[in-house]
Amino acid sequence: MMLLRGRTRKLEESKASGWQAPSNPGARLLGCCLLAHAAVAATAGAPEFPHRPIRLIASGVGGTGDFTARLIGPHLTSRLGQPVVVDNRPGGVVPGQILVEAQPDGHTLMLTGAVTWLSPFMRTSVPFDPVRDFAPIMLAIQSPNVLVVHPSLPVKTVKDLVELAKQKPGELNMASSGIGNSNHLAGAIFSAMAGVDITVIPYKGAQLALNDVIGGRVQLMFATANASKGHLAAGRLRAVGVTTAQPTRLMPGLPTIASAGLPGYESAATIGAFTRAGTPPAVIGLLHREIAQFLQRPDITERLFNAGIDVVASTPQEFAELIRTEMKVKGKIIRDAGIRMN
Incomplete structure (x- = not known):
């Protein structure tokens, strides 16, 4: 179909440039045959997409x-x-x-x-x-990832967390579902931009990581909005900020980390x-x-x-x-x- 549309455009361009169809019926028929032959030759070996799974x-x-x-x-x-x-x-x-x-x-x-x-x-x-x-x-x-902390951690804002992490370098632990994953990168970029030292604890999956934050064995995590919503509503976690550049309707009322104390942050x-x-x-x-x-x-x-x-x-x-x-x-x-x- 794409090839046919391309050929149609070429004919229309030819007419626009002054080309006229022959008035003799025999010449017109010969011209159509020649055009059809040229079209077949032009598309030979060019299969339509897709032609296989x-x-x-x-x-x-x-x-x-x-x-x-x-x-x-x-x-x-x-x-x-x-x-x-x-x-x-x-x-x-x-x-x-x-x-x-x-x-x-x-x-x-x-x-x-x-x-x-x-x-x-x-x-x-x-x-x-x-x-x-x-x-x-x-x-x-x-x-969006959501920066969540265990309720026992005495922080309610991004600024609170940055201040606490600077007071206790290397003492706060952050759960991650694996090196290089989105929640790990969100935390690593946060630490780098805030100039803090937070120890990363890698897990073999996001749910295992979140479970240990809920249980208080790890203090914080950058969790997905969907995975954390129920726990936030039940008071098992506290949300500090969202990682998107703009507020998201997935987490209404929650400020972005960039607007809450770390300008330019987005992950x-x-x-x-x-x-x-x-x-x-x-x-x-x-x-x-x-x-x-x-x-x-x-x-x-x-x-x-x-x-x-x-x-x-x-x-x-x-x-x-x-x-x-x-x-x-x-x-x-x-x-x-x-x-x-x-």
Whole structure:
């Protein structure tokens, strides 16, 4: 269909430039035959997209990226006429390593977070260049992290926490679901920008980490809004601030960390869609259009909101600019703080 639209435009441009169809019926028929032959020749060996199943790589099972991928997958299947298979892989560099080895034709997609474009700052070597090797489709969603503390900790504001951490360097503990994950980076960036020393306690999952904060074995954590809401309402946790640059309706009334004492701070958990660099722009445009229209449907937006997720659905250009900015700003913070991934 894209090829047909392209041929139609060429004919319309020819007419606009003064070309006229022959008035002789025989000449007109011959001209149509020649045009048809040229069209077939021009499109030979150029298959429509998609012409085989699409692989959608998502990190982890049950996480935000997996949840979103399993919403998007069936929609793309119905719209594009080919099955979209969600392929869960460990986080870190594995999804990117798979994508960089794929053909640049749009049949391999990746839905992943900031660890993909920030991992070069946390590892000695990475098997891809996130700017050179990947084509951004969109920043699909973001899920704010919430800075929560155990109620026994004598802090109610960001300023209170910074002051306490400076009084007790290395004595406060922060739970993390793993080095390089969004909640770990949120805490590491917080510590670096505030100039405090908070000890990171890594866990094998976000729920295990949150359980120890609730139990008082660890003092604080940057938890997801969805995971922490019930515990906040029950008084098992206290919220100090939200990590997004602007207030979010997911946590009404809660100030941003930037506005509450740490200007310039922002570290939301973001999930973006990529394909291989070199994929035809028309294919990227089609994928962007289909995914954006789906995510912006009121029922889907509400379903994601109820799961603690905000829809972004940016343009490819906006997403590319975000990646460049984060690599410049957060990359420096990561290097200066000495944050490393295993």
